[in-house]
């Protein structure tokens with residue numbers, strides 16, 4: 001698995017940082033997370049990586065500490081910490097790329113299967129600060145064990161869970177986001193391994209994406225929607241200083 005360990009910081013530095021983060025607006029927090037995010041640096045090319053796929057919105061790189069050879073991280077270029085933040089068409093596109101890369105690795109790597117995994121939230125084992133989909137090529141007896149427990153649960157429990165789910169189907173994504181309390185994780189640089197990959201799927205996927213984008217633009221024109229992106233007033237260099245990034 002790929003994710004990151006936090007750098008060493010003193011207790012005072014951590015406290016000061018936590019205070020600053022608390023006072024940030026959502027936009028400021030996003031900018032801050034982006035600046036601290038090793039995966040954003042990989043995406044922008046500031047940090048070297050083995051890219052296996054790239055289009056306007058998505059990058060896929062080889063994990064430097066793979067669970068198996070060919071373990072790929074598929075990431076949106078935009079910085080999102082957790083899944084509820086990602087617009088529907090973007091998450092759809094990310095999973096289309098995952099499907100295509102899974103098919104590619106079945107052909108190219110002589111594997112028999114793949115696991116496609118998202119650790120969504122700290123409680124689910126998420127350690128990377130940038131949303132990603134793991135694609136892990138699998139062979140029989142490769143010593144990876146993803147056994148999902150099979151508990152026994154009474155019928156009424158099942159019904160209770162189903163009711164709770166169907167009642168909240170209309171609830172907003174922001175509520176889920178709040179519950180998961182995305183905490184920025186301090187990145188650490190990674191070493192990079194070498195491997196070769198081709199990109200036969202890129203054209204096909206970007207064509208589909210273009211069509212979608214055009215439709216989206218037309219819709220936006222009609223509704224006259226505004227650009228929600230706004231620059232924060234907070235001094236991010238200041239915070240980078242607190243983190244020892246400067």
Ligand SMILES: [Zn+2]
Nearest residue numbers: 037040079130
């Ligand atoms: Zn990022």
